[in-house]
Amino acid sequence: MSDPEPCRMKHTEDTEEQRELMEVKKESEELIEVEEEQHVNPGEKPKNTFIKEKRAKTSFICNDCGKSFIKKQSYDVHMRIHTGEKPFTCDQCGKSFTQKIHLNVHMRMHTGEKLYACDQCGKSFAQSSYLNVHMKNHTKEKPYTCDQCGKTFIWPSILKAHLRVHTKEKPHSCFVCRKSFSVLQTLQTHLKIHTGVREYMCFECGKTFTFVNNLKRHQMIHTGEKPYKCSHCDKRFRQSSYLKTHERMHCREKPYTCRQCGKNFTMKSHVTLHMKIHAVEKLLDPCGKRTTRMDVEGEDSENMSDPEPCRMNHTEDTEEQRAE
Numbered sequence: 001m002s003d004p005e006p007c008r009m010k011h012t013e014d015t016e017e018q019r020e021l022m023e024v025k026k027e028s029e030e031l032i033e034v035e036e037e038q039h040v041n042p043g044e045k046p047k048n049t050f051i052k053e054k055r056a057k058t059s060f061i062c063n064d065c066g067k068s069f070i071k072k073q074s075y076d077v078h079m080r081i082h083t084g085e086k087p088f089t090c091d092q093c094g095k096s097f098t099q100k101i102h103l104n105v106h107m108r109m110h111t112g113e114k115l116y117a118c119d120q121c122g123k124s125f126a127q128s129s130y131l132n133v134h135m136k137n138h139t140k141e142k143p144y145t146c147d148q149c150g151k152t153f154i155w156p157s158i159l160k161a162h163l164r165v166h167t168k169e170k171p172h173s174c175f176v177c178r179k180s181f182s183v184l185q186t187l188q189t190h191l192k193i194h195t196g197v198r199e200y201m202c203f204e205c206g207k208t209f210t211f212v213n214n215l216k217r218h219q220m221i222h223t224g225e226k227p228y229k230c231s232h233c234d235k236r237f238r239q240s241s242y243l244k245t246h247e248r249m250h251c252r253e254k255p256y257t258c259r260q261c262g263k264n265f266t267m268k269s270h271v272t273l274h275m276k277i278h279a280v281e282k283l284l285d286p287c288g289k290r291t292t293r294m295d296v297e298g299e300d301s302e303n304m305s306d307p308e309p310c311r312m313n314h315t316e317d318t319e320e321q322r323a324e
Contacts, residue, residue: 060072060074060075062075062078062079062082064082065082077098077099080098080099081098085098086098088100088102088103089103090103090106090107090110092107092110092199092201093110093197093199105126105127108126108127109126109199109200109212110199110200110201111203112200112212112215112216112219113126114126116128116130116131117131118131118134118135118138120135120138121138133154136154137154141154142154144156144158144159145159146159146162146163146166148163148166149166161182161183164182164183165182169182170182172184172186172187173187174187174190174191174194176191176194177194189211192210192211193210196210197210198210200212200214200215201215202215202218202219202222204219204222205222217238217239220238221238225238226238228240228242228243229243230243230246230247230250231247232247232250233250245266245267248266248267249266253266254266256268256270256271257271258271258274258275258278260275260278261278
């Protein structure tokens with residue numbers, strides 16, 4: 001076997017996040033080394049010269065907790081834990097952070113950026129910790145089993161939430177509308193409807209959204225992406241719901257029925273629009289004695305008798321008619 005072909009790709013410098021993490025790691029290793037050197041076995045003389053040299057490097061010491069640092073930048077970042085200072089603020093939702101690296105990770109929530117991809121199924125995540133949890137789905141590590149249906153789970157907390165499907169328990173209630181939910185995360189998502197918080201913004205046009213899925217669908221307008229293709233024709237759609245509605249035209253499916261006259265429609269919006277016709281007819285002829293065009297066309301005009309007079313005792317005009 002020949003040697004592998006050398007990589008011709010010109011690697012760029014490490015990102016700012018990687019450099020910061022590498023500096024923290026290096027600093028931690030040096031501090032551990034100092035602590036190990038300070039430990040002296042019985043009967044052994046300390047290496048004073050080496051210890052003094054290392055201590056000289058750790059010249060920045062926190063007066064609150066005694067932790068020491070080699071670089072002033074690392075010391076300043078640490079002090080924010082005690083002072084509560086959070087100088088890095090998100091311009092989308094106002095949330096603040098002690099370090100820029102934490103703000104960068106947070107911003108992925110708004111942009112929908114997901115840097116960490118699963119090499120098994122291709123699913124991507126905004127944080128590496130989310131990917132690590134997801135990977136357990138592929139390794140089959142699901143030790144927690146539901147005694148009701150046999151379904152298995154990665155974490156006991158997920159099993160606990162799942163059991164509420166069987167018990168119908170909904171312990172998390174919305175303080176605005178009193179609607180209840182079995183999972184806390186579902187309640188938190190629901191609350192965005194009331195608060196009006198739109199933390200996901202499209203950087204193409206500036207439009208904001210409450211949910212990240214709505215942002216992703218919107219971004220397809222800019223990219224022109226239409227992943228859903230009709231199996232009967234070449235037409236494509238951005239959303240699966242649009243495709244489903246379109247395919248009813250091919251199979252002539254009309255699942256929506258008017259409760260007044262029994263007429264069927266392909267789309268729910270069409271039956272809603274159709275119902276307004278009945279509402280207008282009822283307003284124009286409240287007694288119900290109305291001769292329709294179908295009635296007229298069904299008989300010869302010569303043989304048609306005069307319409308039966310309305311025997312309903314009409315009151316004064318309704319408020320709507322008076323307003324006109």
